[in-house]
Amino acid sequence: MEISKKLFFIGSGNMAQAIISGLVQSKLVRPENIVCNDVVKDKLEAVAQKFAVAIAENKGEAIIGSDIIFLSVKPQNMPQVFEEIKHFVKKGAIIISIAAGITTKFIEDSIAKEVGVIRAMPNTPALVLEGTTALCKGRYVSDEQLIKAKTLFEAIGKAEILPEDKFDVITALSGSGPAYVFYLCELMQKAAEKLGLDAATAEKFAVQTIYGAGKMLDITKTPAAKLKEIVKSPNGTTEAALKHFEAQKLEEIVEKAMSEAVRRSKELSR
Numbered sequence: 001m002e003i004s005k006k007l008f009f010i011g012s013g014n015m016a017q018a019i020i021s022g023l024v025q026s027k028l029v030r031p032e033n034i035v036c037n038d039v040v041k042d043k044l045e046a047v048a049q050k051f052a053v054a055i056a057e058n059k060g061e062a063i064i065g066s067d068i069i070f071l072s073v074k075p076q077n078m079p080q081v082f083e084e085i086k087h088f089v090k091k092g093a094i095i096i097s098i099a100a101g102i103t104t105k106f107i108e109d110s111i112a113k114e115v116g117v118i119r120a121m122p123n124t125p126a127l128v129l130e131g132t133t134a135l136c137k138g139r140y141v142s143d144e145q146l147i148k149a150k151t152l153f154e155a156i157g158k159a160e161i162l163p164e165d166k167f168d169v170i171t172a173l174s175g176s177g178p179a180y181v182f183y184l185c186e187l188m189q190k191a192a193e194k195l196g197l198d199a200a201t202a203e204k205f206a207v208q209t210i211y212g213a214g215k216m217l218d219i220t221k222t223p224a225a226k227l228k229e230i231v232k233s234p235n236g237t238t239e240a241a242l243k244h245f246e247a248q249k250l251e252e253i254v255e256k257a258m259s260e261a262v263r264r265s266k267e268l269s270r
């Protein structure tokens with residue numbers, strides 16, 4: 001399936017590029033129907049080279065020709081973007097914001113028009129069509145429009161509609177989550193190197209282990225706790241390692257880390 005809607009990305013950084021790459025690979029959107037804007041000119045040129053998308057330095061002109069406006073700048077830059085675009089955005093326009101913490105109400109109030117605001121929390125695995133996205137809608141979006149937006153994110157992974165008051169937790173879980181897994185991978189590699197493996201072997205085995213474990217979770221639909229037990233032989237090597245994690249209270253560390261992410265999401269919230 002292909003859609004002919006024109007998408008305009010304001011902010012063409014890491015997350016926007018993951019979404020664009022996913023959409024182009026999935027063939028849902030043709031690159032010529034995507035326009036990118038960014039304050040960093042080099043980044044804009046690199047994006048155009050990489051994905052064969054169009055670029056626009058003038059936000060106003062690009063908004064006029066687009067069906068969906070993606071807001072993909074950092075939360076701190078959102079108020080400036082509202083100032084730049086509010087006179088060009090027409091009543092009834094559709095805006096999809098992926099910014100952590102920024103509420104649909106804040107966007108509606110800042111644009112000061114009846115604009116359709118969809119808030120999404122995607123994650124970077126969208127780059128390989130394995131993203132996880134939560135979506136919710138503002139006051140001026142119909143259920144049908146929200147479902148259409150969901151289709152866009154389903155082309156780059158899994159997507160689900162959730163209440164907006166769950167977005168801080170979702171941001172801490174799936175938005176930031178890939179970084180926790182990459183961190184674990186990095187630590188496993190480092191430990192294996194210290195224990196005697198060369199860097200290339202440590203990387204290859206750590207990466208395939210995390211990929212295989214993720215695929216097992218997905219395919220077997222067996223809870224993580226059960227899969228963990230299957231690896232753990234009585235009085236074996238896994239038990240020895242897991243006992244150390246438990247003694248060091250890894251559960252509390254993870255809970256505290258994720259509550260720090262929730263706290264920051266609320267702090268960014270407007």
Ligand SMILES: NC(=O)C1=CN([C@@H]2O[C@H](COP(=O)(O)OP(=O)(O)OC[C@H]3O[C@@H](n4cnc5c(N)ncnc54)[C@H](OP(=O)(O)O)[C@@H]3O)[C@@H](O)[C@H]2O)C=CC1
Pocket residue numbers: 010011012013014015016037038039040043072073074075077080081098099100121122123124175176
């Ligand atoms: N990275 C991730 O994994 C995820 C990110 N998000 C959300 O996505 C958004 C973008 O994050 P990310 O892609 O990581 O950030 P990046 O910094 O990689 O990209 C944002 C880009 O927007 C540019 N920018 C700043 N102000 C403007 C402006 N007024 N007009 C146009 N472009 C502007 C930035 O330039 P400069 O660097 O000079 O400021 C930067 O190039 C954030 O709100 C974040 O919360 C959501 C889910 C996951």
Ligand SMILES: O=C(O)[C@@H]1CCC=N1
Pocket residue numbers: 100171175176
């Ligand atoms: O770190 C952040 O603030 C953004 C939101 C979720 C992932 N990256």
